[in-house]
Amino acid sequence: MERKTIAEALRDGLREEMTRDERVFCIGEDIAIPGGWGGAFTVTLGLEKEFPERMINTPISEAGLFGAALGAAMMGMHPVADVQYGDFLLCAMDQIVDQIAKMRYMSGGRIKVPITMRAPVGATGRGAQHAQNLESIFFSVPGIKIVCPATAYDAKGLLKAAIRDENPVLIFEHKLLYGSKGARAESGAVDASSEIPEQDYIVPIGKGVVRREGTDVTVIGTLMMMHRALQAAEQLAGEGISVEVIDPRSLVPFDWELVEASVRKTGRAVVVEEGPRRGGVGAEIAAELAERVSDYLTAPVKRVASPDIPVPFSPPMEDFYRPDAARIVEAVRKIVS
Amino acid sequence: MERKTIAEALRDGLREEMTRDERVFCIGEDIAIPGGWGGAFTVTLGLEKEFPERMINTPISEAGLFGAALGAAMMGMHPVADVQYGDFLLCAMDQIVDQIAKMRYMSGGRIKVPITMRAPVGATGRGAQHAQNLESIFFSVPGIKIVCPATAYDAKGLLKAAIRDENPVLIFEHKLLYGSKGARAESGAVDASSEIPEQDYIVPIGKGVVRREGTDVTVIGTLMMMHRALQAAEQLAGEGISVEVIDPRSLVPFDWELVEASVRKTGRAVVVEEGPRRGGVGAEIAAELAERVSDYLTAPVKRVASPDIPVPFSPPMEDFYRPDAARIVEAVRKIVS
Amino acid sequence: MSQDAKFLLSLYRTMLLIRQFEERVKFLFLEGSMPGTIHQYQGQEAVATGVCAALNAGDVITSTHRPHGHAIARGVGVEPMMHELFGKVTGCCHGKGGSMHIGDLEKGMVPAIAIVGGNVPIATGIALAFKMRKEKRVAVSFMGDGAINEGAFHEAVNMGAIWSLPVVYVIENNLYSASTPIAQTVKLKHLSDRSAGYGIPGVTVDGNDVLAVFEAAKTAVARARAGEGPTLLECVTYRITGHSRRDPCHYQPEAERKQALLKEPIGRFAKHLMAAGIAGQTALDGIRREVDAEIEASVKSAMAAADPKPEDALNDVFA
Amino acid sequence: MSQDAKFLLSLYRTMLLIRQFEERVKFLFLEGSMPGTIHQYQGQEAVATGVCAALNAGDVITSTHRPHGHAIARGVGVEPMMHELFGKVTGCCHGKGGSMHIGDLEKGMVPAIAIVGGNVPIATGIALAFKMRKEKRVAVSFMGDGAINEGAFHEAVNMGAIWSLPVVYVIENNLYSASTPIAQTVKLKHLSDRSAGYGIPGVTVDGNDVLAVFEAAKTAVARARAGEGPTLLECVTYRITGHSRRDPCHYQPEAERKQALLKEPIGRFAKHLMAAGIAGQTALDGIRREVDAEIEASVKSAMAAADPKPEDALNDVFA
Numbered sequence A, B: 001m002e003r004k005t006i007a008e009a010l011r012d013g014l015r016e017e018m019t020r021d022e023r024v025f026c027i028g029e030d031i032a033i034p035g036g037w038g039g040a041f042t043v044t045l046g047l048e049k050e051f052p053e054r055m056i057n058t059p060i061s062e063a064g065l066f067g068a069a070l071g072a073a074m075m076g077m078h079p080v081a082d083v084q085y086g087d088f089l090l091c092a093m094d095q096i097v098d099q100i101a102k103m104r105y106m107s108g109g110r111i112k113v114p115i116t117m118r119a120p121v122g123a124t125g126r127g128a129q130h131a132q133n134l135e136s137i138f139f140s141v142p143g144i145k146i147v148c149p150a151t152a153y154d155a156k157g158l159l160k161a162a163i164r165d166e167n168p169v170l171i172f173e174h175k176l177l178y179g180s181k182g183a184r185a186e187s188g189a190v191d192a193s194s195e196i197p198e199q200d201y202i203v204p205i206g207k208g209v210v211r212r213e214g215t216d217v218t219v220i221g222t223l224m225m226m227h228r229a230l231q232a233a234e235q236l237a238g239e240g241i242s243v244e245v246i247d248p249r250s251l252v253p254f255d256w257e258l259v260e261a262s263v264r265k266t267g268r269a270v271v272v273e274e275g276p277r278r279g280g281v282g283a284e285i286a287a288e289l290a291e292r293v294s295d296y297l298t299a300p301v302k303r304v305a306s307p308d309i310p311v312p313f314s315p316p317m318e319d320f321y322r323p324d325a326a327r328i329v330e331a332v333r334k335i336v337s
Numbered sequence C, D: 001m002s003q004d005a006k007f008l009l010s011l012y013r014t015m016l017l018i019r020q021f022e023e024r025v026k027f028l029f030l031e032g033s034m035p036g037t038i039h040q041y042q043g044q045e046a047v048a049t050g051v052c053a054a055l056n057a058g059d060v061i062t063s064t065h066r067p068h069g070h071a072i073a074r075g076v077g078v079e080p081m082m083h084e085l086f087g088k089v090t091g092c093c094h095g096k097g098g099s100m101h102i103g104d105l106e107k108g109m110v111p112a113i114a115i116v117g118g119n120v121p122i123a124t125g126i127a128l129a130f131k132m133r134k135e136k137r138v139a140v141s142f143m144g145d146g147a148i149n150e151g152a153f154h155e156a157v158n159m160g161a162i163w164s165l166p167v168v169y170v171i172e173n174n175l176y177s178a179s180t181p182i183a184q185t186v187k188l189k190h191l192s193d194r195s196a197g198y199g200i201p202g203v204t205v206d207g208n209d210v211l212a213v214f215e216a217a218k219t220a221v222a223r224a225r226a227g228e229g230p231t232l233l234e235c236v237t238y239r240i241t242g243h244s245r246r247d248p249c250h251y252q253p254e255a256e257r258k259q260a261l262l263k264e265p266i267g268r269f270a271k272h273l274m275a276a277g278i279a280g281q282t283a284l285d286g287i288r289r290e291v292d293a294e295i296e297a298s299v300k301s302a303m304a305a306a307d308p309k310p311e312d313a314l315n316d317v318f319a
C-alpha cells in the first residue's frame, strides 16, 4: 500500500483502466501536452506518453468535446471527458443534459452511453466563474449518475467504477482536495490522501460510508464538507456530543439505506453542502428524510450551506461564503439542544 | 375588462411596456417575421408591425442572443429575450448562469442587469427535448428571479413587473396554458384566460396568492400544477376534505409568509410540481417548511412530482409521467388520513 | 435492367417512399389520429436519398428535428418508423422517442436530435471513434441552414477539421430556419463558404438534383474514408410543406413557392428517367403502387399495435 | 513636443505601465502577499494599447481571464485595479470580482469575463444597443486565440455580421491557449481567415508592433462607427510569462521563447522612438520612474486599504 493524493489516485485509475480496456480514452483541454500540466490539476500528467493515441487534447470547445464523447460512446468507446473547472460544464449543458442524459431513454433503451465526466468544484480564490459547486444543478437531471469522492481511495475506486459503468457518470472532484503539487498546488488545500491497495478495486456507485460513528446526530456531507464535518465532529466530541459522519459518496443513486439507518439511530440530521442553500442537494435529503424516517426524527433536519449568492473573490468574503467546521458545530449544537 | 388568454395577455404586456419605455425590446427566434407565428406560441404576433426596430429576430443562436441581451441591458436597454422551448435555455446556460446572473455581483453592485427571459415549459407530446420543466435547475442559481404565471392576469402582471425590475427575471410559461390559437393551438390545453383590467397594473414579484381557501391541507403548485390542484381540491371537497390551494407565482423570491401562514392553519402541506422529484422545487419547500413551521405540521410535507426520468413521447407514458389531479387527490387523502 | 438503371430506380423509389410516407403522415396528423408534432421532409427528398446512397453499411448518420427522410433513406424502415410516430411499443424507439427522435443505430442512424445543431458534435465523436479504431467508416451529420449558426456546429466542425476525421457535414439549405429566411441569418452567398473558417473544403450543389447530391456526397465520403478529413456540403433545396404541424407558410412568397414546386426533386427525376429511357410512366406508377402499399401496411399494423404500458415510462433510464 | 510625439510617448507609457504593473503583481503573487490566481499580459502590451488608443470615451470593451492590460489601456486605473487584486473593498469591483473580473463600466470596460469566449456575445449586445439607439459608439471584444473555438464566439460574430453592428472582434493570437499550441486547435494560416465564414473583413497584424495594431484598429473602429459592420482583427503576439500562477511554460520550445523576447513590443517600440528621435534613453527612463512610482503608490494604498466585511458578501446580488 502506498499513500497517494487524489490527483495521483485518479491518474493511476485512468492508467489502469486504459491499460485494461482499449475502449477507454480521455478527452479534454490541456490534458495531453508534453511539458504541460496534465489538465488544470495535474490528474492526467504524463499519460500522453503512455497512451499517445488515447489522450485527446481538444480546442476550448466544451459543447464540442462532450458531444464528441457521446458520439464515441455510442460507438462503443468509453470516454472520460473533463472540464478544467466545473463551471465550464455550463458551456456543454445542452450536450450533457439534453443529449448524454437522454440518449439511452430516447432510443427506448437500445443504446448505451458509457461516458465518464470529470469536473472540479469548490471556491478557491478565483472569483465567481471558477468556483461553483454545481451538484444541485445536475442532481435534478434524470439520466446521469453523480459521485463525489472525498478521499483518494474513493476517488480512484469511484473513477474506475464510473468508467466500467455503461451509463453517464459525473464525478465532482474538489480543487482543494486534489493534493496537486508543484506549480499547480492550491493554497488552503486539505489532505485527502489515502493508502491505496496494490490490487484492482472499485468503490461501488451508490454506496455511502460511515466516516465516524456517533449516537447523537448524523452529519451528512461530501467532498470538502465531509472533511469539515469530521473536524466539527472532533470538536463536538470534546463537548460531549457524539456525531456520526456519513459520506454518501454518490448523490445519484443515493444510499438511503445507510443514511436512514443512521438517522433512525441518532434521531437528528444535519446536511452540509458547499453550494448555495436554495434548491440544494441538502433540500432533497432533508425532504426525503422527513418523509422516510419522520417517526424517528426528534428535530427537523438542519441544513448548512452557502448563502444564495455568487461566489465572491475577496478571501474574507469567500471564507464567509463557504461553510466551515464552525458553522457545522453551531448547527449541531442547535439541533441537539 | 376583457377576457384574454395568456398569449394575448403577454402580447398586450409587451406592447404596453414597449410603448411606455423606449428601452424595452424583444430578442428571440422567429418572433418578428411578417406572415410568421410570433414566436413558437404566438406571443409576439404582429408586434413587428408596431415596433419594427425593437423586435430583434435572431439566428438560431441561444448563447449569442442571451449574451447580446446582457450586453444591451448593461447599456441601459431592457431586453426581453426568449427561447421557443425552455429546453433551449440549456444552450445558453453559460450566458444565463455565469454571466447574466453574476454580472452585477462581480461588478460589486456597480452594474444593473435588467433582463427579462421567457421560456415555455411542460410536456406536450413532443418528446424528451421539448418538454422539460427546468424550474429546479434555475431555482438554485443565485442572481436570477423566477416567476411562473398560471393565469393570464398574472402572466401580464408578472411580465410587466419583470420588465420594470432592474434584475434578471426568468418567466416560465406553460405551453398548455397559453391558449395559442389557430395553427399554433395545443391539444390538451387548459383554459387559463382571465378578465384583464383596462388600466395598467403589475403583479409584484415575490407575492403568492391563495387560489382557494381551505382548512385541512395546503396544496402548493404553480403553472399547470396550480390548475390540477384546483381540480383536485374540487374533487376532494366532495369527499369532505377542505383544501387550500396556494399559487406562489414567484419561486425566487418565494412568498414564505403566505405559505407559512396557510400551513400554520392547515397543519399539512402537499407540494406539486411537473418536473422530476429529485432535487425539485418541492424539496426546497418541504425542507424549509419542516424547519420553519415544524411545530404546526401534523404530518411530513408530501411531494407530488414527475418520476426521475426524461419525458417519454408516447401519450400513455407521458400521461403517466406528468402529475395530474388524481395523484394530488391521492397524496392529499394520504396526508389527511 | 442494367446495374445503373437499377440504381437510378432505387433512388427514385426512396425519394417517392419518403414523399408518400410524409403525405400519409400529414393526413394522419391532420385528421387527428397521430399524436405529437411533426416536421416533414417534402421537397428535400433528394438530399437524404443522394447522400445515403453514397454510404456503406457500417457508416452512421445523425439527424435533426426533421428526420423522417433521413431515416427512410438510411433504411430504418417504414414500419418501425410508423409505429414510433404512433407512439407504439413496437416503434423503433419503443415509443419513447417519437417523430423528433426517430432512428435505429443498428441501421446506422443515431436517434434524431431535436436540438438544432446538437447532432453535429455527436457525428464528430462518432468519426473520432472510427478514426481511433482505424475503421474505414464514415459519419454524416445532416443539419438545416439554421443549424450552422449554433455554437455546437462551430465547435464540432472545427474538431472534425483539425483531426481530419472521417465525417461529412451536410447542410440542407431550404432557405428558411422555421419562419426566418436565410438572408436574415447569414451574410454569405453560399453556406459552404463557412468551410473557409475551418480549413476544409466546402461544396454547394443543387439539392433538388438527386444525382448531383449523390456525386458530391460520393466525393466527400470517399475523402472522409480515405482519411483526408471532412467536407462541408451544402445542398440547396426547398421545403414545400409547413415547418411543422399546421404551418400555413404565409411567410414564404407565393411566387417563390410556385417556383419551388416546379423544381421539386421527384417530378424532376421522373422526367429525367423517362427522357433517358430508363423507365416509362407505367414502371413509375408501379413503383408508386408498391410504395403506397408498403406505407399503408405500416399504418395498419401501427394502428393495431400495442401502446406501451404507462409504467414502461420508468424503464430505460439506465443500462 | 508635437502632438504626434506626445501620442507616441503615451503609447509607450501605457505599454510600460502594463508591463511594470504585471511584473509587480507577479512578485506580489509569488511572495504570497496577493490572493487568488492571475493571468498576466507581459508580451502582449501592444495589443491592448494599440486598440484602446483607437477608441473614444463612450466606447466599451469586453475582456477575458487575462484582463489587466485591457483595463490599464482602457483607463480603469492602476489604483482601483491593485485594490481589487488585493480583494479590498476599495477595489474597482469592491473586492467581489478579483483579477479575472476586473473592469469599470464607467471607464468603458465591462467587468472581465473569465469564461473563454463568453465575452464575445456581450460585446455584440453592447453594439446592438448602440445601433438601436443610433449612438456613434463602438464595442470591442478582446479574446485569445483559444476563444475562437468556442460556440459563443461563433454565434456572436455571426450576429455582429448580419446586423452590421459597430463592433470590433480582436483576437490576440499568442500562439497558445493555456498550454495548447495553436496548431492543435485550428487548421488555418491566419485566424482572421475565419472572417470569411461570416462575410466580414478579416485582418492580421503584427501584434507586437503597437503602431501597426493602432492603425488596424483605427480602420476597424472607423468602419464600425460608420455603420459598416464588424471586423475580425487578429494581432499576432506572444505571452512571455506563464499562462497563470507559477506556470514554468515547459511546453514552449526554448528557441521560440528566446525569439519572442527579441520581438517583445516594449523594447522594440523604445528603439523606434529613439531611432526616430522622439525620445532619448533619459526620457524613457523618466517615464519608467513615473510608472513605477504610480504602481508603488497603488501597492501601498492597496495594502493599507480595508478588507470587505465578511458579510458584505451578501450584498449586491440584486439591485
Ligand SMILES: Cc1ncc(C[n+]2csc(CCOP(=O)(O)OP(=O)(O)O)c2C)c(N)n1
Pocket (backbone or CB within 6 Å): B029, B060, B062, B084, B088, B091, C065, C066, C114, C115, C116, C117, C143, C144, C145, C146, C147, C148, C174, C176, C177, C178, C243
Ligand atoms: C437549439 C434549438 N433552438 C431552437 C429550436 C426550435 N426550432 C426547431 S426547428 C427550427 C428551425 C430549424 O431550421 P433549419 O436548421 O434550417 O432546419 P429546417 O427546419 O429548415 O429543416 C427551430 C428554430 C430547436 N429545436 N433547437
Ligand SMILES: Cc1ncc(C[n+]2csc(CCOP(=O)(O)OP(=O)(O)O)c2C)c(N)n1
Pocket (backbone or CB within 6 Å): A029, A060, A062, A084, A088, A091, D065, D066, D114, D115, D116, D117, D143, D144, D145, D146, D147, D148, D174, D176, D177, D178, D239, D243
Ligand atoms: C469556457 C472555458 N473553458 C476553459 C477555460 C480554462 N482556460 C482559461 S484560460 C484558457 C486558455 C485560453 O486561451 P486563449 O483564448 O488563447 O487566451 P490566452 O490565455 O492565450 O490569453 C483556458 C483553457 C475557461 N476559462 N473557460
Ligand SMILES: [Mg+2]
Pocket (backbone or CB within 6 Å): C144, C145, C146, C172, C173, C174, C175, C176, C177, C178
Ligand atoms: Mg432550414
Ligand SMILES: [Mg+2]
Pocket (backbone or CB within 6 Å): D144, D145, D146, D172, D173, D174, D175, D176, D177, D178
Ligand atoms: Mg492564447
